[in-house]
Amino acid sequence: MTATISILGRGRAGRALAEAWGGRAALLAHTAQPEGLVLLAVPDHAVADCAARFPGRCVHLAGSLHLPGVPCAHPLTSFDGQARDWSGTPLAITGAVPDDLRRAFGDLGFVPFDLPGELKPLYHAAAVLTSGHAATLWLGAQALLRAQGVALPGRGLLPLAEATLRNIAERGPAGRTGPFPRGDAATIARDAAALPEPWREIFLKLGGALD
Numbered sequence: 581m582t583a584t585i586s587i588l589g590r591g592r593a594g595r596a597l598a599e600a601w602g603g604r605a606a607l608l609a610h611t612a613q614p615e616g617l618v619l620l621a622v623p624d625h626a627v628a629d630c631a632a633r634f635p636g637r638c639v640h641l642a643g644s645l646h647l648p649g650v651p652c653a654h655p656l657t658s659f660d661g662q663a664r665d666w667s668g669t670p671l672a673i674t675g676a677v678p679d680d681l682r683r684a685f686g687d688l689g690f691v692p693f694d695l696p697g698e699l700k701p702l703y704h705a706a707a708v709l710t711s712g713h714a715a716t717l718w719l720g721a722q723a724l725l726r727a728q729g730v731a732l733p734g735r736g737l738l739p740l741a742e743a744t745l746r747n748i749a750e751r752g753p754a755g756r757t758g759p760f761p762r763g764d765a766a767t768i769a770r771d772a773a774a775l776p777e778p779w780r781e782i783f784l785k786l787g788g789a790l791d
């Protein structure tokens with residue numbers, strides 16, 4: 581099959597999409613100068629310079645960045661360089677993304693929606709809260725326990741995280757559990773006192789963030 585999409589940048593996003601699209605896509609170094617439709621899978625700081633080499637025929641993947649005249653398709657996922665099941669994963673479309681590329685993302689399970697350029701930083705900040713910050717909380721919690729010699733058996737923190745996500749996906753805010761939604765001030769104070777900074781401040785601020 582002849583490649584119809586040239587992906588520039590062999591990082592996590594580029595490799596994952598190229599593997600999923602197979603013969604429909606060619607995966608190239610960011611210095612390549614292919615013909616036809618180009619998908620820029622390069623770091624955000626490099627998007628503007630790369631886009632200038634493909635006027636009117638490139639699309640970028642950066643969720644926070646809005647470049648007037650350069651369309652964007654942002655997959656709301658965390659890529660690891662491999663093809664995954666992306667069924668039901670939102671794809672934020674800003675600008676005139678060609679129909680062929682929309683269809684190619686749709687074939688992988690992505691679900692497109694239109695996102696105005698001026699809302700991209702807010703949208704991306706929400707994504708960072710959900711993904712990068714959730715990862716920081718998870719890894720930080722593990723490190724706090726490990727520092728005191730507590731090694732969780734079985735699947736560790738994973739069942740708690742899975743149950744929490746399931747509950748809020750099904751019930752929204754009513755699915756929250758723990759001392760903050762219960763208003764249990766004594767437990768909150770005891771737990772907070774056990775934490776070193778900056779975790780104590782994060783614990784108290786996050787706990788009250790929805791109040």
Ligand SMILES: NC(=O)c1ccc[n+]([C@@H]2O[C@H](COP(=O)([O-])OP(=O)(O)OC[C@H]3O[C@@H](n4cnc5c(N)ncnc54)[C@H](OP(=O)(O)O)[C@@H]3O)[C@@H](O)[C@H]2O)c1
Pocket residue numbers: 588589590591592593594608609610611620621622623624626630641642643654655656657658659660
């Ligand atoms: N990772 C994610 O989960 C994710 C999710 C949604 C959207 N995105 C977006 O996808 C884009 C790529 O992210 P990524 O995570 O795949 O990045 P990455 O893993 O850091 O890889 C980017 C690739 O760009 C090339 N590159 C490196 N330095 C460069 C430079 N100075 N100028 C131009 N190209 C350079 C390299 O490929 P070559 O060596 O082949 O040139 C590198 O492997 C970003 O816009 C990001 O916001 C990422």
